[in-house]
Amino acid sequence: MKVGVLGIGITKFGEIWDKGLRELLLDAQLLALKDAKIEAKQIDALYTGNMCGDSLSGQLHVGAMAAENLNLDKASIRVEGACASGSLALREGVLAIESGQADIVMVNGVEKMTDVSTEQVTTALMGAGDEELEGFNGLTFPGLYALLAKAYMTKYSKLTRDLLAEVSVKNHFHGARNSYAQFKSEITIDTVKNATMVADPLTLFDCSPITDGAASIILASEKTAKAMKSQVYITGSGLANDSLSLARRSSLTSIPAGAVAAQRAYSQAKIKVDDINFAEVHDCFSIAEILAVEALGLAKPGEAYKLYENKDTYFDGAHPVNTSGGLKACGHPIGATGVKQAIEAVEQLRGHAKNRQVKDAKIGVTHNVGGSGATVCVHVFKGE
Amino acid sequence: MKVGVLGIGITKFGEIWDKGLRELLLDAQLLALKDAKIEAKQIDALYTGNMCGDSLSGQLHVGAMAAENLNLDKASIRVEGACASGSLALREGVLAIESGQADIVMVNGVEKMTDVSTEQVTTALMGAGDEELEGFNGLTFPGLYALLAKAYMTKYSKLTRDLLAEVSVKNHFHGARNSYAQFKSEITIDTVKNATMVADPLTLFDCSPITDGAASIILASEKTAKAMKSQVYITGSGLANDSLSLARRSSLTSIPAGAVAAQRAYSQAKIKVDDINFAEVHDCFSIAEILAVEALGLAKPGEAYKLYENKDTYFDGAHPVNTSGGLKACGHPIGATGVKQAIEAVEQLRGHAKNRQVKDAKIGVTHNVGGSGATVCVHVFKGE
Numbered sequence: 001m002k003v004g005v006l007g008i009g010i011t012k013f014g015e016i017w018d019k020g021l022r023e024l025l026l027d028a029q030l031l032a033l034k035d036a037k038i039e040a041k042q043i044d045a046l047y048t049g050n051m052c053g054d055s056l057s058g059q060l061h062v063g064a065m066a067a068e069n070l071n072l073d074k075a076s077i078r079v080e081g082a083c084a085s086g087s088l089a090l091r092e093g094v095l096a097i098e099s100g101q102a103d104i105v106m107v108n109g110v111e112k113m114t115d116v117s118t119e120q121v122t123t124a125l126m127g128a129g130d131e132e133l134e135g136f137n138g139l140t141f142p143g144l145y146a147l148l149a150k151a152y153m154t155k156y157s158k159l160t161r162d163l164l165a166e167v168s169v170k171n172h173f174h175g176a177r178n179s180y181a182q183f184k185s186e187i188t189i190d191t192v193k194n195a196t197m198v199a200d201p202l203t204l205f206d207c208s209p210i211t212d213g214a215a216s217i218i219l220a221s222e223k224t225a226k227a228m229k230s231q232v233y234i235t236g237s238g239l240a241n242d243s244l245s246l247a248r249r250s251s252l253t254s255i256p257a258g259a260v261a262a263q264r265a266y267s268q269a270k271i272k273v274d275d276i277n278f279a280e281v282h283d284c285f286s287i288a289e290i291l292a293v294e295a296l297g298l299a300k301p302g303e304a305y306k307l308y309e310n311k312d313t314y315f316d317g318a319h320p321v322n323t324s325g326g327l328k329a330c331g332h333p334i335g336a337t338g339v340k341q342a343i344e345a346v347e348q349l350r351g352h353a354k355n356r357q358v359k360d361a362k363i364g365v366t367h368n369v370g371g372s373g374a375t376v377c378v379h380v381f382k383g384e
Numbered sequence: 385m386k387v388g389v390l391g392i393g394i395t396k397f398g399e400i401w402d403k404g405l406r407e408l409l410l411d412a413q414l415l416a417l418k419d420a421k422i423e424a425k426q427i428d429a430l431y432t433g434n435m436c437g438d439s440l441s442g443q444l445h446v447g448a449m450a451a452e453n454l455n456l457d458k459a460s461i462r463v464e465g466a467c468a469s470g471s472l473a474l475r476e477g478v479l480a481i482e483s484g485q486a487d488i489v490m491v492n493g494v495e496k497m498t499d500v501s502t503e504q505v506t507t508a509l510m511g512a513g514d515e516e517l518e519g520f521n522g523l524t525f526p527g528l529y530a531l532l533a534k535a536y537m538t539k540y541s542k543l544t545r546d547l548l549a550e551v552s553v554k555n556h557f558h559g560a561r562n563s564y565a566q567f568k569s570e571i572t573i574d575t576v577k578n579a580t581m582v583a584d585p586l587t588l589f590d591c592s593p594i595t596d597g598a599a600s601i602i603l604a605s606e607k608t609a610k611a612m613k614s615q616v617y618i619t620g621s622g623l624a625n626d627s628l629s630l631a632r633r634s635s636l637t638s639i640p641a642g643a644v645a646a647q648r649a650y651s652q653a654k655i656k657v658d659d660i661n662f663a664e665v666h667d668c669f670s671i672a673e674i675l676a677v678e679a680l681g682l683a684k685p686g687e688a689y690k691l692y693e694n695k696d697t698y699f700d701g702a703h704p705v706n707t708s709g710g711l712k713a714c715g716h717p718i719g720a721t722g723v724k725q726a727i728e729a730v731e732q733l734r735g736h737a738k739n740r741q742v743k744d745a746k747i748g749v750t751h752n753v754g755g756s757g758a759t760v761c762v763h764v765f766k767g768e
Contacts, residue, residue, distance in 0.1 A: 020516070053511070054438040058519055060511035061466040064758035067625035068632070073644055075623035076759075077472050078464045082445040088461050092476060098483035101621075127437070127444035132404065135442055237485075239459035241451035248452070260457055374448035375460075 001268050003094045004225020005232040005381075006104070006218040007036025008343045013213035013331035014182040021050075021057050021112040024214040026069045028336075029108060032216035033070075037228075043218070044102035046076035047092045049085030049109040050335035055124040056116050066108050075102070082128030083284060084370030085109065086215070086338025087377035091237045093219050103221050109339035110214035121210050125334075128371040130245035142207055142285065144246055144372045146199035149287035151252035153201070156302035159290060161201060165192035166308040167286040168205050168329075171322050174315060175329025177356040182211055182331030192286075206286040208326075213333035215340045232349045234342075236269030236380035238262060244374045253302075255288075255373035258295025262378045265365065269380035273297040277361040278320040278348055280341035282369035282376075283327050292367050293321060295376070315356045323348060323356045341366035342379065349383030385652050387478045388609020389616040389765075390488070390602040391420025392727045397597035397715035398566040405434075405441050405496040408598040410453045412720075413492060416600035417454075421612075427602070428486035430460035431476045433469035433493040434719035439508040440500050450492050459486070466512030467668060468754030469493065470599070470722025471761035475621045477603050487605050493723035494598035505594050509718075512755040514629035526591055526669065528630060528756045530583035533671035535636035537585070540686035543674060545585060549576035550692040551670040552589050552713075555706050558699060559713025561740040566595055566715030576670075590670040592710075597717035599724045616733045618726075620653030620764035622646060628758045637686075639672075639757035642679025646762045649749065653764035657681040661745040662704040662732055664725035666753035666760075667711050676751050677705060679760070699740045707732060707740045725750035726763065733767030 009031025011024055019027070025048070033040060048066040053059040060078075067076035075096075081088040086109030093107040113121055126135040129144060153159050169189055175181035187205060195203035219225075225233065240260035243249055250256055266272065273296070281292035290304045298319050299307055307313050313321035324330045324344035327337060345364040347353045358364075364381045393415025395408055403411070409432070417424060432450040437443040444462075451460035459480075465472040470493030477491040497505055510519040513528060537543050553573055559565040571589060579587040603609075609617065624644035627633055634640055650656065657680070665676035674688045682703050683691055691697050697705035708714045708728035711721060729748040731737045742748075748765045 022516070051444060052438070054436070054508070057515060058507075058511055059515040060435060060464060061513075061628060061755055061758060063465050063472075064625045064628050064754065068627045068758070073624045073626060073641060075475075076625045077476070077623075080444060080462045080464055081447050088447075091459075092461070092479075095476075095479055095483040095485055098485065099479040100482060101479055123442075124438070127442055129445075131441060131443040132406070239461075240457045241448050241460045242457060243452045244445060244448050257457060370448065371445055374445060374452070 001098065001235055002222045003097050003234045004220045004222055004230035005346050006038060006220050006225060006228055006230055007032045008217050008346050009035055010180055010215040010340060010343050011213050012180050013211050013333060015114045016212040021053060021059055021110060022065055024112060024212060025066060025108060025110040028214035028216040029069055032218050036218040040070040040072055043072060043074055043104050043106050045074055045096050046106045047089040048078050049089035049338060050078055050111060051080055051082055051085050052111060052124045052334060057112055081375040082370035083334050084338060084368045084375040084377050085335040087368035087379060090338060090342055090379060091239055091377060094234055094237050097219060097221050103224055105219045106216060107219060107339060108216045109336035111333035111335045112212050113210045113333060114212050133245040133247055142199040142202055145285035145287055146202050147246060148252055149201055152287060155253045159305040161193060162189050163305045163308045164286050165189045167283060167289045168192050170313055171283060171326040171328040174323050174356055175325025178325045178330055181325040181329055182209055183329045202285055208284045208328050208332040211331035211333040213331060213336045215336045215343055217339055217342050231384055232346045233382050233384060234379055235382045236265035238264030238378045240376055242374050244371060246372055255291045255295055255376060257373055257376040258292060261376040262296050265378040265380050271363060271380060275363045276365055278323060278358045278364045279367060280324060280344050281321055281367040283322060284332060296365060296367055315358055320358045323353060323358060338368040341368060345381040349381055385619055386606040387481050387618045388604045388606055388614035389730050390422060390604050390609060390612055390614055391416045392601050392730050393419055394564055394599040394724060394727050395597050396564050397595050397717060399498045400596040405437060405443055405494060406449055408496060408596060409450060409492060409494040412598035412600040413453055416602050420602040424454040424456055427456060427458055427488050427490050429458055429480050430490045431473040432462050433473035433722055434462055434495060435464055435466055435469050436495060436508045436718060441496055465759040466754035467718050468722060468752045468759040468761050469719040471752035471763060474722060474726055474763060475623055475761055478618055478621050481603060481605050487608055489603045490600060491603060491723060492600045493720035495717035495719045496596050497594045497717060498596050517629040517631055526583040526586055529669035529671055530586050531630060532636055533585055536671060539637045543689040545577060546573050547689045547692045548670050549573045551667060551673045552576050554697055555667060555710040555712040558707050558740050559709025562709045562714055565709040565713055566593055567713045586669055592668045592712050592716040595715035595717040597715060597720045599720045599727055601723055601726050615768055616730045617766050617768060618763055619766045620649035622648030622762045624760055626758050628755060630756055639675045639679055639760060641757055641760040642676060645760040646680050649762040649764050655747060655764060659747045660749055662707060662742045662748045663751060664708060664728050665705055665751040667706060668716060680749060680751055699742055704742045707737060707742060722752040725752060729765040733765055
């Protein structure tokens, strides 16, 4: 597999009260077209990741909206897999090109979350879990990940409270260096530990925020991408699924679908873990990043704590993780997150990541999770 | 393009109060596996069309549910394009096979609509239109299609009230011959004309019902399908988009994206209109079938009335349309509809449609609309 990246576009992430779903999406689309130096009419197909348009804005059918925004009648589809919606849209864009049905594809992700109450958002997000087994019984997403954190930290006691907090500290450090991040302030371990408890052991600073934002990326066949001198290619796309509910999961101290998705992506890209120069992973909660780096093989099961003890996951460390600031500091506009991860990979591989640039970055991976691990999608990016 | 059909499965359509979203989906999946004579583990990827899981059941992430139902970790994605969600899932299944990333794909459509009030369903369905321009201002889907009916019947007065009612009469005639249809009673023109007015000129019997149901179809590469002696192949997939709102549409007396999607599908399948033996079209409202047969080229603009005057659209007529009973009589479980249309095409091409069998059927098309025409997806099926 080899699909090129022609252009990227992303809005500011945060509470963007003067833009609706349509305007956020359009802003990202226009930025990506400008970056790709193509006209809208050159696009053959569009895929848009969006999770909560229905319950938070009353708007489904966002695929049609993405085409309408550019005055196109081209094939345009919305894809949803909870918080993995953005990377699923990316995957479908890659497959459309590989199928020969499209040469140039625009992939979008968008979410408008701050027009409603936090309670409405929390309820809507629970649609990513198992509504019958979990939602109706009062579980929320902080609660689900708190269960995973408790199980993990009971089995692997070397992941201390302080080291778990290091995930958020490092992601805020990176977010402070990213112009479109929601939070640009550095924090300390005490900030995390002393914050309001959300679901024990997770405090407010272990949790990603509620965010508005949109991101777009334009893909092309290898041939077209080479002709347009693209510097970045997608060489692997791995997708794996598991039960919606934690109750039916084979493990609570790992996200099994993460490892499966990673192996599928690595195998397709013909890479080994050691080839990876950086990773953008799904840190919806601090514990999720711990589970992610183990799923990707960057640490053995139970040993992720070492990366945080050694500060390896900073942009200039041995295993840079979430140089964008991650979901925690960059923000988590659900449908946009998977596309934002891809954009960070492209920025790094183009060498445009400025004061968070990973040195000599050649291979990066993105890792995007839906729900508590029912969907995991991993992509491999290569710089040339 | 050539992708084979290995198997089909469909639940009863109707008010199915003893099954939830998950159980409906599972029932269709198991029936399709049985028909295809394969085991679940042979499936490489799954695509599931669903529109209103979020607002009607609090359940998103239905792609993961589809994989979990079969105890699979395979790539599974939910696709949404309002009432066209089922055919978009079918399209993505076809593309996944054409991309070489999957050899056998299960495509599902499911909707659970009768657990909530009619008002809740009407509000949820409006998410298919433009929420800002239409929904917030009080328009509903019967209202949108009533506007189209008024515009069409003003411009083309030969489509009389009686001939418009003939659409529903014919679809009920077919529904009465389909074992899984929601409505199995034949009706008359007077039934339609004398029914409660919903949105002038559309009465209750011009409108498709609220329905629970699920449908599954298993696809395979041409090579695998031939080895398994498949009798039916998909040879064209055309998708086109237009504005979400009627306000921004170039025509109110046609659905422009329908004609574009049809031409794309015919061109890919290398067929002409005259080659088509039957069509399953999107008759969410009686007027929608009139617009559909014109979009497909079965009648010239303004001349669809002739087909209904001559009773050409019955299963034994010159241009059979909606032999399943269509959305009107078979029922319209939104996400399942596009897949049901494909299943009817397969039944006809296999020669299994019993007392509604189209004689010597070799080529059939399906036509599935999202919203008031913002998405139209057309597929061409060929019997061998």
